[in-house]
Amino acid sequence: MSKSLQAIRGMNDILPEQTPLWRHFEGTVARLLDNYGYKQIRMPIVEFTELFKRSIGEVTDIVEKEMYTFDDRNGDSLTLRPEGTAACVRAVLEHGITGGGQVQKLWYVGPMFRHERPQKGRYRQFHQIGLEVFNLEGPDIDAELIVLTWRLWGELGIRDAVKLELNSLGTSESRGRYREALVAFLSEHLDKLDEDSQRRLKTNPLRVLDTKNADTQAILADAPKMADYLDDESRLHFEGLKARLDAVGIPYVINPKLVRGLDYYSKTVFEWVTDKLGAQGTVCAGGRYDGLVEQMGGKPTPGVGFAMGIERLVLMLETLEQIPEEISRQVDVYLCAFGEAAELAGLALAERVRDQLPNLRLQVNAGAGSFKSQFKKADKSGALYALILGDDEMARQVVGFKPLRGQGEQQSIAWDALAAHLATCIVQG
Incomplete structure (x- = not known):
């Protein structure tokens, strides 16, 4: 008897009874972004593999273990996009729309692909809405991204269920000095680190900071602090961001272990987290990546952005029963x-x-x-x-x-x- 056809594990159908809430969420976001002056861009879901190796980092978990990569009939190595920022940067470079210092405020929506262990709120095909801003280097645009999401949570009725965490990674130079100090400290405790952290210590040591292993976290309590290695420029930038959030009245928590999982971040990083979804607590995250455009072959161009997971936010709306009556009708x-x-x-x-x-x-x-x-x-x-x-x-x-x-x-x-x-x-x- 032949095996019945079914969807690939971790890649789910979104059924007719589910799509109204998705459309409500996506429509709310699109309207809000229109009001803030953002323009939509649409990129292919398949890119040359080299794009993600150069942008995300060859020794990140995403590139090493999670990407869907294959050779096409021409022998080119292609990858289903695991995230949107690299593809957006490629697009603005290819079409020259950030040249001459042109400010671009862009957003996109669509599926991303990572070969992870599927669980509630984490899938192999998942959907994101992302924002990317180019050629604005001050903390005011960092603040706008956070203020915009704060307004979105209010419109969706979930503001009380999310918390903002902030950190600054500094410039690549200051982050390099911090990395050296962190590696020296952790090397003294190498035999007490969990296996994954030992591997990361050699490849991407900052990722040790967000380990979930309790024993390693206990060791990290005495580790050097990123804030002590910040350069003056990054420190002023971070203070400017916090001042603007204070002016608007958005509460936040400084998380010195927040580093994000991608190599291209610098200065501001942030996450919106919740305790309503179990282990999958991050619903929106991003930060500044001032060196990425140059790293990918363009001229020095400030950049900042974020991405939010649609599956997790739709799940939050269902969990908190924030579904408008007209959605169900x-x-x-x-x-x-x-x-x-x-x-x-x-x-x-x-x-x-x-x-x-x-x-x-x-x-x-x-x-x-x-x-x-x-x-x-x-x-x-x-x-x-x-x-x-x-x-x-x-x-x-x-x-x-x-x-x-x-x-x-x-x-x-x-x-x-x-x-x-x-x-x-x-x-x-």
């Missing part, structure tokens, strides 16, 4: 028509109503059926009201109007008055 009005003449008239009437009420969610019954069966479908659709069109209504050029979700008697509405009546009822409903 996909139909406002359901039109039932009985007989071919009524079906023809109903189709024309529905289109006239849609012309007048373009935002009305009006579903016309398809597949004919008895009075009982059509009303059953109307009720199952979740509609607030049913419209009824049969021989009697046709003769009087009216439509029956019946509430489905509350009290109220059925009434007859003239065809030319239907749109105005629906507009009043849907607003009140």
Whole structure:
């Protein structure tokens, strides 16, 4: 017996009953970004592997263990994008849209791919919304990214469930000095470090700071602190960021162990975390990467950005029951028509109503059926009201109007008055 076809492990279908909440989330973000002056960019999901090796870092966990990489028919090594920043930088360089110091405030949305162990809130195909800003080097734009997300949490009703963590990694030079001090300290405790931290000590020592191993964390309590190695420029930048967050009234926590998992970060790094999703606590993260554009072949260009995980934030909305009532209702009005003449008239009437009420969610019954069966479908659709069109209504050029979700008697509405009546009822409903 042949094996039944199914999705690849960690790559999930998003079913019709789930997509309304996704659309609500994505629409809320898109509207907010429009209001803040960000423009959307769309990049391919497949890039040359070299792009991620040069940007993310060859000794990061992502490049070493998690990327989906393959050779195409031309022998080129290609990779499904594991994150969006590198691809966005490649795009702005290729098309020259940051040349001459042009400020670009960009955002994107789409799937990313990492070969991780699937678990709730962590998948092999996952979706992100990302923002990238180029050619602005001050703490004001860092603050704007954080303020923008703070406003988003408020609009979604989850502000009380997230916490902002901040750190500064300094410049590459100051980070290099800190790395040397950290390696010297950890080398003295090498035999007490967990196996993963021992490996990271040789390849990417800053990543030891965010280990989940309790014994290693105990050792790190006495480790050198990044703040003690910051250069004056990075320190002033960080103070400027904190001053702006204080001015807006956004609470935050300084986390000296926050380093992020990508090599390209410098100065500001931040994460929005929650305790509502178990182990997968980070819902949005990012920071500054002033050296990345130059590292990828461009001229020195300041950059800062973040990415948020859609799966985790949708899960948060469900967990906290922050789902607007209209999201669970996909139909406002359901039109039932009985007989071919009524079906023809109903189709024309529905289109006239849609012309007048373009935002009305009006579903016309398809597949004919008895009075009982059509009303059953109307009720199952979740509609607030049913419209009824049969021989009697046709003769009087009216439509029956019946509430489905509350009290109220059925009434007859003239065809030319239907749109105005629906507009009043849907607003009140």
